Amino acid sequence: MATVPIPVAILTGFLGSGKTTLLNFLLKDPFLSDAAVIINEFGDVGIDHLLVERADENVIEMASGCLCCTIRGDLIDTIHDLLARRGRGEIKSFNRIVIETTGLADPAPVLHAVMSEPGLLAACRLEGVITVVDAFNGMATLDAHPEAVKQVAVADRIVLTKVDLLVGREGEDMLFAIIGRLRKLNPAARLLTTHRNEATAERLFTMGLFDPKTKTADVQTWLAAEAYETAEKRGRRSRRTHSHGHDHDHDHGHDHHHDVSRHDAHIRSFSFSEANAISPQGLELFLELLKSYHGANMLRMKGIVKVSDDPSRPVVLHGVQHVFHPPVRLPAWPDKDERTRLVFIVKDIEKPMIEGLFRAFTDQITGGADAFTDKTLSLNR
C-alpha cells in the first residue's frame, strides 16, 4: 500500500524571537489539530553556557491532544520513533510534523536530517521552513549573529513578532527597516506578522510544492521566481546608484543601506530560466558540481527543470547547502511556462558562475541515463 509522505515543517528563529508563543497560538488552530510537534530546546536558562551543558537534552513533545512524552535521542531517532509508534497505533495518528528548533541552531542540519536520511525519505517530505523574527530586536540580532541571517535566508515563511512594541514614528521606521532587510535577504519568502493574528496556521503551513486544496503542484507560488527577479533588478539599480556617488538605496524610502550588516552583504538571491532541456547526466553532473564546489554557500536552491529524456514531465529540485531532496518528477508542467526555472539564495557566489555552469550542460542532449527513475522520483506522488 502506497503511503502518503508526511509533511515536515521546521519552525526556527533566534532565541527569544517568539517561536514558542507562536507555536502555542498555532496549535489552537484546528488546521494543526493532527500535528505532532518536536520541540528541540534547551530550556529557559541563560544563553551562553546552555548549548554546551545541555546539548544532549532533547525534549520531544506531542502537543496535539492529550499526549505528552519525553524521548531522548537525536532528531532522526525521534522521528523514526514517532512514525513507528504511530504505525503501531500507540499514539494519536498525525498528518504533519512540526519541529521547533533551538534559537541558536543553524537550521541546515535539521533540514538535512529530513531531506536526506534514507530511512525517513519514504515516510516524510520537507514541507518548508518558517522563520520567526523579532521585529523589535531583529536588526541587532541579524547584525550580531550569522545564524540568524541564515535562518532568514532558508525560510519559506517569515513571521515578524513583537510588532506591537514598535510604536510611533520611530517604531514605524524600525518596522520598515526590518521588513526591507528581510526582503533583501530572502525576497521570495512570504512575510506575515503575528499582529492581529495575521500569521495563521493555514497561511504558514501551505508552503510546500503541492497545493493541498487542489492537490496539484503549485510551482509558481513555491518557486516565487518573480520575487527573485525583482530583487535582482533592485540590486542592480542600487549598485548603479552607488557607483554614481550616492550613499543610499532608496527602496520605498526605507531601505537604507547603513542598516545592512557585513553578514547580509555576502548573501544574494537570483534566478534564471532556460528554454533548452538538459540531459539527465548533465543535470546529475551539474548538481554534483554545485554541491562539491558551492555546497556550503548554497543556502537554498529550488527549481523546476526540463530534462531531455522526458521534456513534458519536469523534475523538481530542492536543495539546502550540499543536501538535495531526491528529485521529484511531476506528471506535467504545472503552468504554461515550460522552461527550466532555478532560484538561489547563496553566500558569496556570483550568479554568472552558477548560470554559466548550468548552461554549459543544456546543449548536451545525450539521453539514456536512468538517473531519475520513477523509483527515485516517486516521493511526492
Ligand SMILES: Nc1nc2c(ncn2[C@@H]2O[C@H](COP(=O)(O)OP(=O)(O)OP(=O)(O)O)[C@@H](O)[C@H]2O)c(=O)[nH]1
Ligand atoms: N510584546 C510581545 N511579546 C512577545 C511576542 N511574542 C513573544 N513575546 C514574548 O517574547 C518572549 C520570548 O518568547 P518565546 O515564545 O519564549 O520565544 P522563543 O523563540 O520560543 O524563545 P527560546 O525558546 O528561548 O528561543 C516571551 O516573554 C514572550 O511573551 C509579541 O508578539 N509581542
